[in-house]
Amino acid sequence: MPLANHATSVPVVVDESKCIADKGCKTCVEVCPLDVLAIDPVKGKAYMKYDECWYCMPCEVDCPTGAVKVNIPYLLR
Ligand code: SF4
Ligand code: SF4
Structure with missing residues (x-):
C-alpha cells in the first residue's frame, strides 16, 4: 500500500489538538x-x-474525542 504523503489528499484526517x-x-x-x-x-x-480506506466510519464514530474526520468522496455518498 502506498504511504499517504499529502495531508490534503488524505481521506481520513486526525485533529491532533483533540487526539488523546x-x-x-x-x-x-x-x-x-x-x-x-x-x-x-x-x-x-x-x-x-x-x-x-473503505469509508466504513467506525474510526470517526468511535473516537472518544471526535478527533477523526473521514472525508467520503462525493461519488460514494
Ligand atoms: S480514537 Fe481519537 S483520540 Fe483515540 S487515538 Fe484515534 S484519533 Fe486519537
Ligand atoms: S475505520 Fe476509518 S480509516 Fe479505517 S477503513 Fe474505516 S473509515 Fe477508513
Whole structure:
C-alpha cells in the first residue's frame, strides 16, 4: 500500500489538538479493518499511515474525542 504523503489528499484526517493517543487511546487504530491508521510514536497522535480506506466510519464514530474526520468522496455518498 502506498504511504499517504499529502495531508490534503488524505481521506481520513486526525485533529491532533483533540487526539488523546498520548494518553493511551488507540481506539481508531483498533477498529479499522484495514489497519489504515497508526499512532505516531514521536507526536503521540493518530494519523493515516496508508492511503487506503473503505469509508466504513467506525474510526470517526468511535473516537472518544471526535478527533477523526473521514472525508467520503462525493461519488460514494
Ligand atoms: S480514537 Fe481519537 S483520540 Fe483515540 S487515538 Fe484515534 S484519533 Fe486519537
Ligand atoms: S473509515 Fe474505516 S477503513 Fe477508513 S480509516 Fe476509518 S475505520 Fe479505517
